[in-house]
Amino acid sequence: MIKFNNVTKIFKSDLLTQPFTALSNVSFEIPEGSMVGFLGANGAGKTTSxxxxxxxxxxxxxxxxxxxxxxxxxxxxxxxxxxPERPYFYPSLSGEDFLRFMGQLSGLSLPEIQKEMTRWAPVFKIEHALKRELKTYSKGMLQRIGFLATILHHPKIIILDEPLSGLDPIGRKELKDVIIQVHKEGKTVFFSSHIVPDVEEICDRVIFLKEGKLVYDGPVNRLMKNAKAQDYFVSALTNDSYNPITQIKEMVKLPDNLKRFIVTSDLKDSLLLELMTNKCNIVSVEMQKPSLEEIFYKSGSQK
Ligand SMILES: Nc1ncnc2c1ncn2[C@@H]1O[C@H](COP(=O)(O)OP(=O)(O)O)[C@@H](O)[C@H]1O
Ligand SMILES: [Mg+2]
Structure with missing residues (x-):
């Protein structure tokens, strides 16, 4: 649907500043029907793109x-x-009036706007506040009504710039649910974020910018699969003095004779066997999955 083709953006200098390259040769595509996350630290070039x-x-x-x-x-x-990243809301408009205003700007008739409001307000969990002035809205409510305004006119693709930033965990969850719902209704969604887990959780694809350059473009799970073999957390009930023969990286004593062993993936089976042989009660085995955050921000470029 959108093809960003070899884009470079240099902000020209004025008297006091040097020219600044915000994007260098960035290319990516947003296919129809996808839910794509646009990741990068602050200043990476997302808003510019x-x-x-x-x-x-x-x-x-x-x-x-x-x-x-x-x-x-x-x-x-x-x-x-x-x-946009920092939308402006007229504080003394009611939610309803704001949506009417935005809908009319997009060329919709008042009955059409009413119909869309009735349809979407419950999905966006905003119907209870539509008659209230926007200055009484929380940040999360403003983000939701701003988002609702972007879909009134039946666009095929929704582009959101940092919709989740500045929200508390509940606000983030509510907005993510709405993004998922809107995507389910057949819209293509492209949104930027500097918060990796949010993107990891709901997107099927990630485009990652670092200092104005594209460093990864692809499915989230391919990245995870490419990540190097991981350690395992094995928790077991043992007697107090028990120390495994299998080489472990770390042992953490937890209350009630519970111990957590951290073991590399190649030694996991041998540790489990040893624990079973010693009649220890194995409580849990977990792979220590690397998050996208670690993959991107710590290990740097993947390309
Ligand atoms: N109008 C501008 N003039 C000069 N530099 C700019 C301008 N707009 C953005 N930049 C710079 O471009 C870089 C990328 O900014 P931006 O696209 O806003 O990043 P992001 O949205 O990923 O946080 C930043 O270093 C920013 O300071
Ligand atoms: Mg930005």
């Missing part, structure tokens, strides 16, 4: 191509719903 897609700023070189979205710019942008 999204602004280029939205035609708010122009790339220095490269281009953005759209397919299945329309024949001209007007039609293409009607098929995109965009929530």
């Amino acid at each position: 999204l602004k280029i897609i939205m035609d708010f700023i122009r790339p220095s070189t490269g281009e953005v191509k759209f397919s299945n979205l329309g024949k001209d710019k007007l039609e293409i942008f009607k098929n995109i719903g965009f929530l």
Whole structure:
């Protein structure tokens, strides 16, 4: 649906600053129907990329191509719903008035807006507050109503810039549920985040930027599979003085004679066998799965 093609963005210098390359030769695609996470630390170039897609700023070189979205710019942008990183909300509009205002800007009639509001407000868990002024909304509620405003006009793709940032865990969960729901209803979703687990949890694909360069583009699970063999956590009830013969990396004593052994994957079976032979009660065996966070931010580039 969107093809970001070899894009470089250099912010020109003024008298006091050097030119700054925010994006260098970045290419990626957003296929129809996908749920893609756009990851990167602060300053990596996510907002710059999204602004280029939205035609708010122009790339220095490269281009953005759209397919299945329309024949001209007007039609293409009607098929995109965009929530900026820092949306502005008129504080004294009620939620309802805000949605009417946004819907009318997108060319919808009032009955159409009403219909969409009735349909989506319960999904976005905002119907109880529609009559209240936006200044009484929590940050999570503002993000949800802002998001709702982006889908009123039936866009095919929704682009959200850091929709989860600044929310508490409950707010994040609620917004993630809504993103999942909107995706289930057939919309393509592309959202940026610097919080890896959020993306890991709900996206089927990740595009990762680091200092303006693309470092990974692919499915989340392929990345996880490529990760090196991991350690295992084995917890067992043993008598107090028990020490395994199998070489372990670490042993942690927990209350009530419970011990947790950390063992490399090649020695896991031998430790389990030894524990069983010694009639220790094995309580749990867990693979210490690396998170995307570790893979990306700690081990650096994957390409
Ligand atoms: N208008 C601008 N002029 C100069 N530098 C900019 C401008 N906009 C963004 N930048 C710089 O480009 C880099 C990428 O910014 P941004 O795209 O906002 O990152 P992200 O959204 O990933 O946090 C940052 O170093 C930022 O300071
Ligand atoms: Mg940003």
